[in-house]
Amino acid sequence: MQTSPLRRPRTLAQGLVEQLSAQIRDGRLAPHTKLPTEGQVMQAYGVSRTVVREALSRLQAAGLVATRHGIGTFVVGPGAEPAFSLGPRQLETLRDVIAVLELRLGVETEAAGLAAQRRTADNLAVMRAALDEFADAVEAGRDAVAPDARFHGEIARATQNTHFSALMATFGARIIPRARLESQGDADGASVPPGPVDPSRRAYLRRVNAEHESIFDAIARQDADGARAAMRTHLVNSRERRRRSAAGEMG
Incomplete structure (x- = not known):
């Protein structure tokens, strides 16, 4: 190499x-x-x-x-196609994004439970760093997509089941939609106004990361049921914000 x-x-x-x-x-x-x-x-x-x-x-x-x-x-080599992919064509409409959030509900809720049972100290360290980076980015008015994706990806890795981590890797950062339709997506795909992080949006993203913290806390204390519940709440909230956006309501 x-x-x-x-x-x-x-x-x-x-x-x-x-x-x-x-x-x-x-x-x-x-x-x-x-x-x-x-x-x-x-x-x-x-x-x-x-x-x-x-x-x-x-x-x-x-x-x-x-x-x-x-x-x-x-x-694998250039030109090889993954068995499953999630590209721009799969995220063209709000309906598509909602469908992906439904898929995430099924996959990531169970992943959080398994992660609580199997996580290592290294997994927790990566999650903690991602959450801290998310918070720092929001306070500085920067995009928090990368640490958000890293947090969710590390939960998949913490299952110690490569099928979860491979699926999340196939999703990539596109699992956290941004600037797709007429408005810019937040850290979990909810509709928020485009542009810099103003005080209202900053407060909103703080709430998003508070949901992340609840997931992390449950995984850290090895509470599998609590981790599943926290992840489900987090993703249901994201899905419902998207549904309201699709219906023409404020995100």
Whole structure:
């Protein structure tokens, strides 16, 4: 695996995605090649575990790599299509976004329960960092999509069931819709006015992250039923906000 410095202004994760994608597309990483471990990638590129996991999730979503439970992550190769994908065409309308939220209700509610039973200290650390980054971004008036997606993705990984994490990786950050229709989506797809984070929107996003905190607390104390209930409440709230938006009401 050849490396070169990851430069800003793009994110470190995107820079890593671009480097690995280029190596896959030009054949330096051939199909069926096993990728280095997370630790090896961290050392080679000088990035954190969170950056590596986000980059691998994006590569999985693009169908360039696939993870085999207990074995590792392997190159699939350019041009391969994932069995399931969630792209712009699947999120063209509010009805589409509501349908995805219904799917998330089924998948992520159970994932939260399993995560509460199986999470590791590392899983909790990644979740905690994502929630803190979300809060910092909102207070600074910045987009909080990336930490939001990372929080939900880490819950899937905390199930220790690669089918959950692979499905969430296939969704990618598109599972958190933004600026899709006539208004910009919030951190969980609810309709909010586009533009900078004004005081009203900041208060709203604080409530969204408070729902995240409830999920995290239940997972941290290994309360499986509580985690399922908190995740279900969180996603039902998002779905209902979308439904009100679809009916022409305020988000």
